[in-house]
Amino acid sequence: MTAIPGAMARATPTRRRANPVVVLAGMVAVLLVLMVASAGSGAVAIPFLKVPGLLANASPDGMEALWRSVLLEVRLPRLVFAVIVGGGLAIAGAAMQALFRNPLAEPGLIGISLGGAMGAVIAIVLNANSLWAMAPAAFAGSLVATALAYSLGGRQPGVAGVLLAGIAINAMCASVIGIFTTQANDVQLRNLTFWNMGSLAGASWAMLAWLGPWVAVLSALLIREWRAMNALLLGEREANHLGHAVKPLRRRLVVLAALLVGPLVAVSGTIVFVGLVVPHLVRLSTGADHRWLLPNTLAGGAIAMTLADWLARTVVIPAELPIGIVTSLVGGPFLLWLLLRKGT
Amino acid sequence: MTASMNRRAVLAAALALTAVGAQAAPAKRIVSLGGAVTEIVFALGAGDRVAGVDDSSIYPAAAHKLPKVGYYRGFSIEGVASLNPDVVLASDQAGPPEALEQLRRLGKTVVMLPSAPTVDALAARIDGVATALGEKAAGEQLVARIREQVAAATRSPGGQNVLLVSSRAGKLEGAGRETAADAVLRLVGAHNVLAGERGYKALSAEGAVSLKPEVIVTTTMSVAASGGLDAFLAQPGIAVTPAAKSRRVVVMDDLLLLGFGPRLPEALKALQDGLAGRK
Numbered sequence: 001m002t003a004i005p006g007a008m009a010r011a012t013p014t015r016r017r018a019n020p021v022v023v024l025a026g027m028v029a030v031l032l033v034l035m036v037a038s039a040g041s042g043a044v045a046i047p048f049l050k051v052p053g054l055l056a057n058a059s060p061d062g063m064e065a066l067w068r069s070v071l072l073e074v075r076l077p078r079l080v081f082a083v084i085v086g087g088g089l090a091i092a093g094a095a096m097q098a099l100f101r102n103p104l105a106e107p108g109l110i111g112i113s114l115g116g117a118m119g120a121v122i123a124i125v126l127n128a129n130s131l132w133a134m135a136p137a138a139f140a141g142s143l144v145a146t147a148l149a150y151s152l153g154g155r156q157p158g159v160a161g162v163l164l165a166g167i168a169i170n171a172m173c174a175s176v177i178g179i180f181t182t183q184a185n186d187v188q189l190r191n192l193t194f195w196n197m198g199s200l201a202g203a204s205w206a207m208l209a210w211l212g213p214w215v216a217v218l219s220a221l222l223i224r225e226w227r228a229m230n231a232l233l234l235g236e237r238e239a240n241h242l243g244h245a246v247k248p249l250r251r252r253l254v255v256l257a258a259l260l261v262g263p264l265v266a267v268s269g270t271i272v273f274v275g276l277v278v279p280h281l282v283r284l285s286t287g288a289d290h291r292w293l294l295p296n297t298l299a300g301g302a303i304a305m306t307l308a309d310w311l312a313r314t315v316v317i318p319a320e321l322p323i324g325i326v327t328s329l330v331g332g333p334f335l336l337w338l339l340l341r342k343g344t
Numbered sequence: 345m346t347a348s349m350n351r352r353a354v355l356a357a358a359l360a361l362t363a364v365g366a367q368a369a370p371a372k373r374i375v376s377l378g379g380a381v382t383e384i385v386f387a388l389g390a391g392d393r394v395a396g397v398d399d400s401s402i403y404p405a406a407a408h409k410l411p412k413v414g415y416y417r418g419f420s421i422e423g424v425a426s427l428n429p430d431v432v433l434a435s436d437q438a439g440p441p442e443a444l445e446q447l448r449r450l451g452k453t454v455v456m457l458p459s460a461p462t463v464d465a466l467a468a469r470i471d472g473v474a475t476a477l478g479e480k481a482a483g484e485q486l487v488a489r490i491r492e493q494v495a496a497a498t499r500s501p502g503g504q505n506v507l508l509v510s511s512r513a514g515k516l517e518g519a520g521r522e523t524a525a526d527a528v529l530r531l532v533g534a535h536n537v538l539a540g541e542r543g544y545k546a547l548s549a550e551g552a553v554s555l556k557p558e559v560i561v562t563t564t565m566s567v568a569a570s571g572g573l574d575a576f577l578a579q580p581g582i583a584v585t586p587a588a589k590s591r592r593v594v595v596m597d598d599l600l601l602l603g604f605g606p607r608l609p610e611a612l613k614a615l616q617d618g619l620a621g622r623k
Contacts, residue, residue, distance in 0.1 A: 042422045042426075043420060043422035043423040043425065043426035044422050044425050044426040045426070065451070066425065066428070066450065066451070069449065069450050069451065070422060070425055070450060073446060073449050073450060074421050074422055074425070074446055074450070075422070130440075130441050130442075182545075182546070183543075184543070185522065185523075185542075185543040185544075186523065186543065186544060187437055190417050191417065194415075194417055194418045194440075199418065199440075201418070201420075201421065201440065201442070201443055202440060202442040202443070204442065204446070313420070313422065316414075317420075317423060317426070318396065318411050318412070318413045318414075318420055318422075318423030318424070318426050318427060319399070319412050319413055319414035319415075319419070319420050319423055320414055320420040320422075320423065322418070
């Protein structure tokens, strides 16, 4: 596998760019506006101006009681969940692209996503299809797959070994999924299909209480590695000469990404595209310096997922679209537009 | 079906009863999750009380025109809440479980109904819906009528070797045991040639030939997916079976044949007529 640093190198600053602090602040502001707008719309029409009053009033009655519980029990947890999942997937994608020095890299490359899917499929076919059984199974699956890919591929010099082992492990996970799928009954098959399309519908405060801090801490640990990731852009040997021990660095990045993405896959299913494309969107607009790329990607992923969830919830009221479909449907054309605009 | 499934159905019915027992007034606004449940609501004459249904509710036609809250296995929580129902009637296959839990937290009464493909589960299903609607007597009447007609239909065993084929996107699948299809075949006394397998299995051309079915039963959607009856019968494997050679094929509406709804006696009658060659 040859790395293609060209696409990323081209994105390094050649022209005057906006002040990174301003960009980050702007993205956070956009995220907050989006969150407020998203919280204010949905199948249950809640008058926007009543929202602050509803949140303050602990014991409303009649229609307002329903509005308040929809807001607090359904909409807000889901909104926060979208922010967490989007940010986590995107920053892990940026780290993988830095590690593999390849613009096509994403967390799924080393088995995190398919390993998680394998765990979930096994749980579904064994009839353990509540979130509290599926999530641990999916997390365990993604950790096992990633650990195998890393420990077997890591014996080769360079990053190509991990990549190839990841491809092999992914293929094996896919066939295990296939075997269990043929054993599944009609109901389980439908469960599998829906799990695969990704969903944010299972959000509850109890889940967010551990998922939020988990993603925040791991993201912070990833951002701490920004210097090493910048050095990796030049090449592994060059990074070594710059004083970054590459092998331990590689291990740290893989472990962090697996710990970060595993639980996200476990609770939200496979949501493709965000981890792959959001880092590119950010890189195209603010450059490849990981000091800013990583936090911007975190904010960008949160924006992308909040927007996608908003559309998923509101386009086909009173039904809704699977979020995985919306992220790809909206994100694909957006990336193309950005590419064409930069090309001229 | 197995005794354990029956027990589960009865238990689910008991749970449904206690859930409804706690609620005093009969439901005036209903959201129904699951085509089989919707069909029962309409059969009990309460179609005008339905505020919304899921995507699988395709019978009767009136249900089709109501607001849809998504497929019952991945319905929109807020979508259901926005229709402001006082009871949500849900197949026990509706979900995910977290979504039903959230509906309860919104203060909605959720009645779970057994979905197993057995006559007992159908009775429990009808009883659960009837109780929630405050139409207990009508429910009991419907159950009694169905039991009587099913008993009459199953009195004359057919005994043919039957293969039940379903074809989604043109790929043939045969119905093994533990499927609604197998349960229907058992009720009319036919012998399912694929009873050795569990669930729906992809059917190879050689596999279909070796099973030597005398009659093939399939659904209208499967025939449509294959491009018409002639194309369906011309498929490799199917073409050389005794059933295809003598053109003994029974084609029935998907939901009627496999839905285990209140139309079960009609389904059994039509299937028996088809198997016996009376059309």
